[in-house]
Amino acid sequence: MTQYLDFEKPLAEIEGKAEELRALARANEEMDVADEAAALDAKAATLLADLYKDLSPWRKCQVARHPERPHCRDYINALFTEYTPLAGDRNFADDLAVMGGLARFNDTPVMVIGHEKGSDTKSRIDHNFGMARPEGYRKAVRLMQMAGRFGLPVITLVDTAGAYPGKGAEERGQSEAIARSTETCLQIPVPLISVIIGEGGSGGAVAFATADRVAMLEHSIYSVISPEGCASILWKDAEKMREAAEALRLTAKDLKTLGICDRIIDEPKGGAHRDKTAAMASVSKAIAEMLKDLEKKKGDVLVKERRQKYLKLGSKGLAA
Template structure:
């Protein structure tokens, strides 16, 4: 049974209509299937999907990123990688089921695969702790990333978590230090690491595995320091202002690409990744292969420097200001004076070129 979001009510009714038209058993018994009407209704559904998903606001994209039917890390791992071998345990406390890790093959090349797994149904979600990793999960990842680095094996991570688990047991076992050590491990690698945010990328729980050479986001995924509800509760003490918070936080893929925080956006099928699992898995696979190829001729030092410089450059060109489109209550971004000057010169280069030629011609005529 397909699940629908609040803004998909019209799509839901039309798809139920199509299902009814496809059934030959009507109220009057067996009847002929009206294929022309089915085709027209399906075209209408596709048109509505296209219009709806091309105009999603930040809060609606958050809902899509959390969609119950959205493909999880386990799906991508089984679909993209062959001969995948799961490795478990941190060698200190135990195994964390919220993260799947192991070695596999992609395009006949070995890679370490790490995936934050939310689960498919209620039982698996409870077992996976809804994708919220504990310290032993991060330590397991550190152990395996160190192993992969030793044997010069690239690393691919799938990020999908609302955040690291904040329970008392996790804090007692060193949650903060585990996250910090995971970030440090990622940044010190001399093999390429690629992170794909497939759903939610929440806070330090995501950054611990997304400190990579390439950070890639699916079109309708999100990546932020806090959830919109949490942000609204802190800033305005009103969770109902989640839309305003989501817009201010710049948490969607296009915003983050513009800010230089991520490197690539993978386009999703019409209506989101949950409507065509095979298509989105193929797109993710192609992106991984292409990005790994980009680092084939890099040595360890060059890979390390590439990652370091990428993160050092984040936030260097733009600063926070009051946002003009959110009643002056949110945060926006402004260009530096140099960027404004560069953009002005680029936009008016023909005018300045013409003026320069006129001035030069006048000088030549004056001396003649």
């Protein structure tokens, strides 16, 4: 059953009526509701297009966080073959908020790493809602360094509200682990591609997304802080999250303009959760094109260009 967002309530009513008609027809084979159901479907399709034609930043936040949106595990299962998960940071523990391992993408050996939020109550708790602890970032560092040694391109899938801010995480060096992961991104002499598939929150996202190419799904977000957190700090009122979302310029379109995002990946109408197959096909195509663009560059050139890219960040924003 589809979960509807607040602004989709009119759509829910129309699609609900169409489904009721079909349920009645299944219960009574003599009923012919095809025309009425088709008319409601057409009305719903028009309304869906109107709703998603020009989403506000806050509505994009809602879509990026949709519980049915495909997560890291879904992309790995759909886009990669021979996936072999690698666990642990060889220091403290294995963090289930971060998953990664060796795989093949279009028959090319790669290292894939990503945040996993989980898809139901149990898995969300197990994966800590995609909020990694220090051992998660240290695991990512280990896998990126391994990829660097063996000449494997690294693909990261970012989907986190931010790094876990708990007492234990701070005691084990959360900020140092995030910084070390960001540093490793800048140092590995292999192609590094990052795709923001949902939320890209704070340093927890930057630690995976300091890449040669950063792509964002159309309705994903990427920001130094959540709109709610920003509103709480600036206005002492989390309910001003809509104003904060506007001010943060966290949409793919804004970040492409600022030069932080290199590519926007189109989503199916209504968001990636409405047609996961089509969304994953678009992501696969984008990754393939970005890999092809980087595969012939030597390691020292990749590292140099990557460092220059991040040293220059902000120049477009200042010019604007």
